[in-house]
Amino acid sequence: MKRVVITGAGTINALGHTVTDTLKAMAEGVCGIGPLNIRDVDRLSIQIGGQVTDYDPEAEYNRQQIALYDRFTQFTLIAAREAIAQSGLVFEGELGNEAGVVLGTAGGGVNTWDENYRSVYEEGKNRVHPFVVPKLMNNAAASHVSMAYNLKGPSFTVATACASSNHAMGQAFQLVRCGASRAMIAGGSESMLCFGGVKAWEGLRVMSKDACRPFSANRNGMVQGEGSAVFVFEEYEHAKARGAEILAEIVGFAMTSDAADIVMPSMQGAARAISGALRDARLNPSDVGYINAHGTGTAANDKTECAAVAQVFGHHADDLMISSTKSMHGHLIGGTGAVELLACIMALKDGIIAPTINYDEPDPECALDVVPNEARNADVDVVLSNAFAFGGLNAVLALRKV
Amino acid sequence: MSTSVKDKVIQIIAEQAVLEPGDVKMDQTLEDLGIDSLGLVESIFAIEEAFDIQVPFNANDPSESDFDISSVQAIVSAVEKLVEDQKA
The missing domain is CATH 3.40.47.10 (Thiolase/Chalcone synthase)
Known part of the structure; x- marks a missing residue:
């Protein structure tokens, strides 16, 4: 069995648009949860969330890309870019053939479902954009990462609700540990902070209206966030031989x-x-x-x-x-x-x-x-x-x- | 009016418990009736839809919600009050 190490990390979430900013916020105990800024928020009984702020999709992507990238895919590509840049890996030749990407998401392109249901049901339109399906599918983010970085090995998406990312990272870990690939991209993404996404969660009555207070006696529910984190998992000897910085080892x-x-x-x-x-x-x-x-x-x-x-x-x-x-x-x-x-x-x-x-x-x-x-x-x-x-x-x- | 609120609430609870409305006793708890936490959330949704009211209930801490669910009678009284408040 091979040893598996992490040689790259990337993220965008309510605490920051990079790993450095996110870890700084975590170390300072910053709260990234605030009032939701989404359409029809006045019709929601839950009006807070950990939203990614100061984010302009048009500054990141061109019009053709935005037509294909749901918000959860956009977040994934930003996180993957940071992680792969940090690792210094270039996926070409045999490495590109072996390496793949395993990502977790529970809802996939929820914003795309929401926008297009709104357009056909509420606005009465009888036609939707031709890319609705490739934009909303749960594996869209993994596929776009594979295309962006020439990852031609095992790639798939895992949906196990709130455990999706851990299951995904576990699969990638096992693929490197058993020797199927010397490197894998792994992580997860979610973006369901839209009217339909939050409304669905309200139904279960497990959401807090004011704050997320884990383990505190006065806790009163969960608060949703959004964003992505992506990692490069690499076989230890491969990472050591090329002098890569090792962030941590995954051992179980x-x-x-x-x-x-x-x-x-x-x-x-x-x-x-x-x-x-x-x-x-x-x-x-x-x-x-x-x-x-x-x-x-x-x-x-x-x-x-x-x-x-x-x-x-x-x-x-x-x-x-x-x-x-x-x-x-x-x-x-x-x-x-x-x-x-x-x-x-x-x-x-x-x-x-x-x-x-x-x-x-x-x-x-x-x-x-x-x-x-x-x-x-x-x-x-x-x-x-x-x-x-x-x-x-x-x-x-x-x-x-x- | 209050009889009909009572009958409707009992009908909703009976449906969750898979019982005839006549078999639901006012002093029974939801636990007695075999209604679990998901059944409770569904019952409250049905009550909100039937009476067009908002029921103040958080599944994280049912005992501290303003809505008393300790027995069928308690639920009926709480719904009657919410319906009255709505009319006021």
């Missing part, structure tokens, strides 16, 4: 299904995914210094997740740190695990643990060190990233300092 991955309920999380399912990732990485629970939590800020997730961590780690649960950066960038649904992997890299590489902001009151059911409100300096060697999706699909990644 596990996925489980609860097989129980379509929305309620299961402590056992989460615990099996966490312990499975440790087993896959051949790590002891006591090796783990930090967990980037799924931490949605809903009543159900946060207490279930803390119970799962307590079960897997026993006494060590009190010694490790666990934070939810969703408090800052919102829940990017299918893209969330990718943006959260940035916090894992920051913990390993820079020794900075991103905080859980908006933490007001301890909850006895979430009695762990959630790194409340302020980032902390800490030397950690191993971190985990949790993702637990609607539908009971769980995916956990384990990373180690190099």
Whole structure:
């Protein structure tokens, strides 16, 4: 089995348009959540979100590209450009034939669905733009990345709701680890902050109207975000031979299904995914210094997740740190695990643990060190990233300092 | 009027519980009736649609919502009040 390292990272999300800006915001505990600026927001009962601001598609793309790129694809291409530039890899010849791109998204081109339903239903039009289908399809972002960088190996999109990015990155990790490719592009993207996207979420009544407060006793729901993060996963010897900067090593991955309920999380399912990732990485629970939590800020997730961590780690649960950066960038649904992997890299590489902001009151059911409100300096060697999706699909990644 | 609100709410709850309206007792809880969290959210949606009202309910913390769901009677009373408030 090959060792797998990360040699490039890129992002655009509510906290910043680059990795540098995003990590700076995470370290400063900045809240990227604010009033939504979208059409018909006055008809929504949820009017906040982690929106990407100061973003002008026309400054990035020409008219022909915008006709083909939904917002989730636009975000993906921006993140991929940063990640691949950092890695310094050029995909040509054999490397181009092997390398592929695996991305997560839950909704794909939701804005494109929304705009075109509006045009046929509300405005009564009988004709839509010819590119609606290639623009909205879930694999559009992965396909455009493959075309932009000559990635001719295994490429696909994974849709497992809120675990999509972790499942996608896990697939890419396994492809490099088993030797199928020396490099893979992986990550995820989401953009469903439009009228129809938010209206659909309102229906479940799990959204907060004011803030995302993971693990805090006064938490009252999740807040949606949008954006993308993309990484270059590379075989260790290949990266070392060319003198690439290594951001972190991916050492384990596990996925489980609860097989129980379509929305309620299961402590056992989460615990099996966490312990499975440790087993896959051949790590002891006591090796783990930090967990980037799924931490949605809903009543159900946060207490279930803390119970799962307590079960897997026993006494060590009190010694490790666990934070939810969703408090800052919102829940990017299918893209969330990718943006959260940035916090894992920051913990390993820079020794900075991103905080859980908006933490007001301890909850006895979430009695762990959630790194409340302020980032902390800490030397950690191993971190985990949790993702637990609607539908009971769980995916956990384990990373180690190099 | 208040009888019809009651009958309509019971009909909605009975439908979620897969029972005849006559089998729903006023002192029963939703748990007694086998209605889970998804069934509850669906019931509230049906109530909002039937009476054209907004029900203040957050699934994250049902006990702290302004809408009392502790029994069938509590739900009926809460809906009656919301319907009255709407008319006022």
